[in-house]
Amino acid sequence: MNIALPIGHVDTNRIETITTQTLAPMVRDIDAGQYPEGVMRAYGAAGAYGSHITGETGVMDAIIAMSRAGEVCTSTAFCMWCQDALAWYIYSSDNDFLKSTIGPRVASGEILGGTGLSNPMKAVNGIEPMRLKAERVDGGYRVKGVLPWVSNLSEGGYFGIIFDAPVPRSDAVKKVMAVAFADWDGVKLKLDHDFVAMGGTATCQVMFKDAFIPDDYILADPAEDFIKRIRGGFVLMQCGMASGMVQSCIDLMEQVRGPLGHVNCYLEKQPEDFAADLTDLMAEITDLARTPYEPSNAYFRRVLTARLKGGEMAVESAHYAMLHCGARGYVSQGAAQRRLREAYFVAIVTPATKQLRKMLADLPA
Secondary structure (H helix, E strand, O other): OOOOOOOOOOOHHHHHHHHHHHHHHHHHHHHOOOOOHHHHHHHHHOOOOOOOOOOOOOHHHHHHHHHHHHOOOHHHHHHHHHHHHHHHHHHHOOOHHHHHOHHHHHHHOOOOEEOOOHHHHHHHOOOOOOOEEEEEEOOEEEEEEEEEEEOOOOOOOEEEEEEEEEOOOOOOEEEEEEEEEOOOOOEEEEOOOOOOOOHHHOOEEEEEEEEEEEHHHEEEOOOHHHHHHHHHHHHHOOHHHHHHHHHHHHHHHHHOHHHHHHHHOOOOOOHHHHHHHHHHHHHHHHHHOOOOOOOOHHHHHHHHHHHHHHHHHHHHHHHHHHHHHOHHHHOOOOHHHHHHHHHHHHHHOOOOHHHHHHHHHHOOO
């Protein structure tokens, strides 16, 4: 299947139409646990997942598309990031097989998939052990272990993984990165998470029982240099979730300015305060998005700082949206309470606020 638009092009008008006419009416159902599959595929057909895969340009277009969805629904914006990350892995690699087979189908939204890097990102930063182990066999690797959190994933989907494997003729261990298929023998998905929000993100536990990963699906072996190459874009794109959340909270505060402005003016922070902060953050993100493959620690420090700032702004702006909306935001179907619950996800999803602070503390100058 050919993608609907040339790779690298985003149809912003279609993104807007999908967001306002299809996604917006679904947000309560998504909040209750419905995965927005049709919306995800529609965004793909509009080019939302293909703008960042042609080289060092287009990352900002992906962030903007994600941000626009996030103004309405952070669950959907997060799934878009998962999809973007999978395409980022494939097209950042030297694997021509993946680039020519599943790559275009991921970019178009025909294939939906996840990142699978929550555990490895924590492991490389000393937070938890690597969950996947492998042994070399003829034509690939046999993988065992369990990934507790892989999102935007269901049967027929693909996702990134990193596993530990022994270095031949050595006692050392290396990391190998690959793309896995949910329907392979030895791979089992289990939907067993009951979140306070983000239930519509198709988040699974994935079990590997001697699952065979063919060499054609290896992204990097060993993976350490490749991880350093993709880390900037991987983390930076998450800022689309945060910026969309902040903008939506600004809008909520503005919406109640007429009836409640006479008393909301006594609150410490106003929508224009968040608007100014968001303008500054977006300027930094735009600059960083020009060189997403920059490998230096100085650049990655800026990316981590922007991501940390975005997550903190998301929570703070949602907190103030609740205060500005008052009781009308505290009811069971209130937009403000839904955004507050989603905002905490931005601060908790890997890399979480605490992990970002640890990474910044540990990163060499």
